[in-house]
Amino acid sequence: MTNDIKIAVVGLGQIGIYLLNELNIKKKDIELKTGKKIKVVAVSARNISKKRRFKINKKIFFKNPLDIFKETKIDILFEAIGLSDGISKKVVETALKNKIHVITPNKALISKHGDLLAKLAENNNVNLEFEASVAGGIPILRTIKEGLSTNKISKVYGILNGTSNYILSEMRNSKDSFSNVLKKAQKLGYAEPGNPKLDLNGFDAFAKVRILSSLAFNTLISKHKCLMEGIEKIELKDIEIANQLNLRIKLLGISEIINGSLFETVHPCLVSKNSYIGNVSGVMNAVILEGKPVGESILQGEGAGPGPTSSSLLSDLLSILKGNVKKPFGIPHIKRKSIKCYNVNNYTNSLYLRFEVKDKPGVLSKITNRLAKYKISVKRLIQTPDKKNNKATIVIITHKTNELNSKNCLSIFKKDKDILNYPTLIRMYN
Amino acid sequence: MTNDIKIAVVGLGQIGIYLLNELNIKKKDIELKTGKKIKVVAVSARNISKKRRFKINKKIFFKNPLDIFKETKIDILFEAIGLSDGISKKVVETALKNKIHVITPNKALISKHGDLLAKLAENNNVNLEFEASVAGGIPILRTIKEGLSTNKISKVYGILNGTSNYILSEMRNSKDSFSNVLKKAQKLGYAEPGNPKLDLNGFDAFAKVRILSSLAFNTLISKHKCLMEGIEKIELKDIEIANQLNLRIKLLGISEIINGSLFETVHPCLVSKNSYIGNVSGVMNAVILEGKPVGESILQGEGAGPGPTSSSLLSDLLSILKGNVKKPFGIPHIKRKSIKCYNVNNYTNSLYLRFEVKDKPGVLSKITNRLAKYKISVKRLIQTPDKKNNKATIVIITHKTNELNSKNCLSIFKKDKDILNYPTLIRMYN
Numbered sequence: 061m062t063n064d065i066k067i068a069v070v071g072l073g074q075i076g077i078y079l080l081n082e083l084n085i086k087k088k089d090i091e092l093k094t095g096k097k098i099k100v101v102a103v104s105a106r107n108i109s110k111k112r113r114f115k116i117n118k119k120i121f122f123k124n125p126l127d128i129f130k131e132t133k134i135d136i137l138f139e140a141i142g143l144s145d146g147i148s149k150k151v152v153e154t155a156l157k158n159k160i161h162v163i164t165p166n167k168a169l170i171s172k173h174g175d176l177l178a179k180l181a182e183n184n185n186v187n188l189e190f191e192a193s194v195a196g197g198i199p200i201l202r203t204i205k206e207g208l209s210t211n212k213i214s215k216v217y218g219i220l221n222g223t224s225n226y227i228l229s230e231m232r233n234s235k236d237s238f239s240n241v242l243k244k245a246q247k248l249g250y251a252e253p254g255n256p257k258l259d260l261n262g263f264d265a266f267a268k269v270r271i272l273s274s275l276a277f278n279t280l281i282s283k284h285k286c287l288m289e290g291i292e293k294i295e296l297k298d299i300e301i302a303n304q305l306n307l308r309i310k311l312l313g314i315s316e317i318i319n320g321s322l323f324e325t326v327h328p329c330l331v332s333k334n335s336y337i338g339n340v341s342g343v344m345n346a347v348i349l350e351g352k353p354v355g356e357s358i359l360q361g362e363g364a365g366p367g368p369t370s371s372s373l374l375s376d377l378l379s380i381l382k383g384n385v386k387k388p389f390g391i392p393h394i395k396r397k398s399i400k401c402y403n404v405n406n407y408t409n410s411l412y413l414r415f416e417v418k419d420k421p422g423v424l425s426k427i428t429n430r431l432a433k434y435k436i437s438v439k440r441l442i443q444t445p446d447k448k449n450n451k452a453t454i455v456i457i458t459h460k461t462n463e464l465n466s467k468n469c470l471s472i473f474k475k476d477k478d479i480l481n482y483p484t485l486i487r488m489y490n
Numbered sequence: 491m492t493n494d495i496k497i498a499v500v501g502l503g504q505i506g507i508y509l510l511n512e513l514n515i516k517k518k519d520i521e522l523k524t525g526k527k528i529k530v531v532a533v534s535a536r537n538i539s540k541k542r543r544f545k546i547n548k549k550i551f552f553k554n555p556l557d558i559f560k561e562t563k564i565d566i567l568f569e570a571i572g573l574s575d576g577i578s579k580k581v582v583e584t585a586l587k588n589k590i591h592v593i594t595p596n597k598a599l600i601s602k603h604g605d606l607l608a609k610l611a612e613n614n615n616v617n618l619e620f621e622a623s624v625a626g627g628i629p630i631l632r633t634i635k636e637g638l639s640t641n642k643i644s645k646v647y648g649i650l651n652g653t654s655n656y657i658l659s660e661m662r663n664s665k666d667s668f669s670n671v672l673k674k675a676q677k678l679g680y681a682e683p684g685n686p687k688l689d690l691n692g693f694d695a696f697a698k699v700r701i702l703s704s705l706a707f708n709t710l711i712s713k714h715k716c717l718m719e720g721i722e723k724i725e726l727k728d729i730e731i732a733n734q735l736n737l738r739i740k741l742l743g744i745s746e747i748i749n750g751s752l753f754e755t756v757h758p759c760l761v762s763k764n765s766y767i768g769n770v771s772g773v774m775n776a777v778i779l780e781g782k783p784v785g786e787s788i789l790q791g792e793g794a795g796p797g798p799t800s801s802s803l804l805s806d807l808l809s810i811l812k813g814n815v816k817k818p819f820g821i822p823h824i825k826r827k828s829i830k831c832y833n834v835n836n837y838t839n840s841l842y843l844r845f846e847v848k849d850k851p852g853v854l855s856k857i858t859n860r861l862a863k864y865k866i867s868v869k870r871l872i873q874t875p876d877k878k879n880n881k882a883t884i885v886i887i888t889h890k891t892n893e894l895n896s897k898n899c900l901s902i903f904k905k906d907k908d909i910l911n912y913p914t915l916i917r918m919y920n
Contacts, residue, residue, distance in 0.1 A: 078783075089640060093640075197638075197783075197784035197785060199633055202632070202633075206629070206632060206808065207621070207632045209804070209805050210512070210519060210523075210804035351801070353508075353512065353627075353796075353797030354627035354792065355627060355791065355797060355798060356791065357790070357791040357792075358791065361786065362786070366783075368783065371641050371781070371784035379636060382816065390523065391523050392522075
């Protein structure tokens with residue numbers, strides 16, 4: 061690598077434009093730390109004249125990012141479009157094939173095509189860095205790949221979606237409904253204005269879990285989906301009941317090796333109000349690693365937004381500029397193994413079940429009998445009448461049972477006219 | 491560097507011997523991750539026949555570590571003796587001069603001679619790595635140097651001494667005295683059996699603060715000592731009063747740039763029971779970084795013991811084996827600047843003051859008058875009589891005042907016969 065480094069930034073949304081400004085501001089600092097002079101020689105976006113927070117140099121603008129490779133020489137490309145396929149994949153592939161280092165915060169792309177792209181990067185002896193794809197400003201990937209590199213990691217879990225964590229925290233604080241708090245989150249820029257679905261249904265957190273797993277356990281990215289649930293079905297009522305029980309609801313992503321199989325999940329969990337994870341609020345992300353010999357490590361930081369994301373993108377840049385050519389997943393692609401998926405039917409938890417029922421005799425015993433039939437024992441039961449509407453809310457905390465058993469047990473309530481909704485189920489975090 | 495890497499381990503105490511075993515166990519994993527085969531070709535300690543947890547190969551034993559350089563070719567040396575000067579310094583200097591990479595967990599050495607040794611390493615184009623010197627298994631130095639490398643850090647603080655944190659936590663839990671809990675800590679291996687002074691008087695934490703400062707702010711290691719206090723004077727009484735006030739006592743190390751000057755301190759702090767830092771208990775360490783654009787980052791993990799320390803030592807080893815030749819302090823030695831020390835007289839806090847006094851009329855007013863004279867206003871005052879001994883305890887929480895003022899104000903009580911001890915002062919963390 062020469063001392064003059066030519067950079068392209070593709071995608072000028074919130075993150076791309078913030079990054080462009082940071083590259084400009086930090087030029088001197090980067091030269092001090094690496095001895096390299098960086099210069100942005102190409103930018104690309106769909107719309108040249110869109111109103112943006114920072115100005116762009118229109119002389120280096122490309123409407124079609126693929127033209128950059130034909131018309132300019134570049135050393136490093138930032139991909140900030142954010143699609144899992146299409147032009148994002150095309151741009152990254154083309155860059156790697158042209159021996160151009162790639163840096164991206166795109167978790168959708170990496171969690172879907174990371175194996176293929178890593179192989180391509182290795183074959184062309186360039187870096188593919190994606191620190192910003194998981195947990196914003198927390199350097200969690202680098203910590204697994206380097207800081208804890210010789211530890212045997214057995215579990216990694218945490219709060220990986222800032223949007224969901226903000227909504228759950230804010231519902232609790234403001235006692236407002238899911239839909240109102242979502243609107244507020246959109247206004248504040250914490251949730252996508254157009255389609256926030258991928259944050260709310262657990263998909264975003266699941267993509268991050270997949271990336272974390274493959275780094276922590278040296279495996280290929282899994283294609284299975286053990287269990288993925290988002291926060292869409294959480295009602296204010298659940299949050300308030302949890303509060304009375306000294307619990308909080310958190311969307312956790314969990315990855316763990318159980319008897320040689322990979323267990324990956326994202327779902328809302330009930331955690332103790334006094335636990336560490338129960339106190340990570342707002343848009344904060346937190347990742348907890350269990351490893352040997354290091355013990356338990358915790359990393360917490362802002363999980364979203366252009367500031368934290370830029371921090372990670374620039375750390376990737378510095379790593380490349382320092383000449384640290386690295387395997388994208390820490391070890392050679394060929395040594396990464398596929399791993400079988402844990403049978404989710406065996407996943408075992410205490411459950412929180414909320415039934416909304418008609419307030420009439422026999423309903424409660426119908427529920428408890430059904431639970432008894434499946435040997436699901438009740439640890440706690442709270443029935444609250446709603447006389448006005450001739451309804452009642454029954455909350456049951458069960459002892460531990462597995463997924464298959466609880467699914468079979470609860471299935472009957474789909475058809476029962478006395479049960480007004482299919483029961484809300486939230487797992488207790490062990 | 492060839493593919494066969496020759497390693498020496500100097501110092502076979504708790505850490506050295508654990509490391510030796512880990513190097514043996516992790517050989518294959520290290521080869522997988524770096525392509526390098528490691529071999530321990532020399533070990534050294536004062537006593538060859540001391541009883542150790544893991545066996546050593548006596549054929550490669552050197553009584554005098556300096557003989558290693560004369561008799562064997564080595565690539566990487568681990569220094570685990572732990573002295574700030576003497577043979578530790580001599581061994582590290584000789585290694586660097588012989589173009590041998592050095593890895594050490596020795597904070598006393600690095601905080602005292604880090605600048606000199608970094609220069610030596612740079613001149614000889616080898617690595618000097620000391621991740622394990624601060625916060626055990628938490629990869630905090632690598633996080634500052636790499637993961638957050640282009641952030642402008644404004645403050646770094648946290649719980650940096652596991653021994654002190656264990657003692658404070660255990661005094662609270664067991665309601666036992668400082669001296670009894672210290673004995674327990676020594677039995678459990680959490681405190682030095684011989685001389686635990688450096689952990690208890692704040693020295694150990696201060697050495698870590700100095701290393702953190704120089705990395706976070708790109709400065710030479712400071713030689714000043716703004717303010718250093720340990721936990722030796724904390725009594726069970728203080729812990730119990732703090733508890734009643736919904737506070738906890740924690741030994742914090744703090745480093746911050748204030749108006750262009752470096753403020754470094756270690757002292758016990760009163761923090762809220764509900765704060766994050768108030769809930770970091772036992773031998774856990776935690777480091778909090780404030781930076782732009784990343785915001786607040788938190789790293790928590792086990793802070794002491796051979797397991798976490800080994801985790802960091804091996805991460806340093808992998809970094810070297812991957813060929814990442816790095817400046818020991820992130821930027822070239824010549825670019826690191828000295829920085830002036832903040833005037834500690836201006837350090838401003840609310841104070842917790844505990845007076846043990848003779849229970850007689852006029853004593854309380856003597857205290858409050860003196861405080862009033864120095865414009866230190868009282869936020870809260872609790873007087874508890876001890877009729878049996880004709881004594882009373884007066885606890886005062888003040889509004890904010892600076893160090894100079896409080897020192898001047900309190901000085902008079904040294905000579906006052908009605909005040910039975912010089913008042914215990916604990917600063918409230920802002």
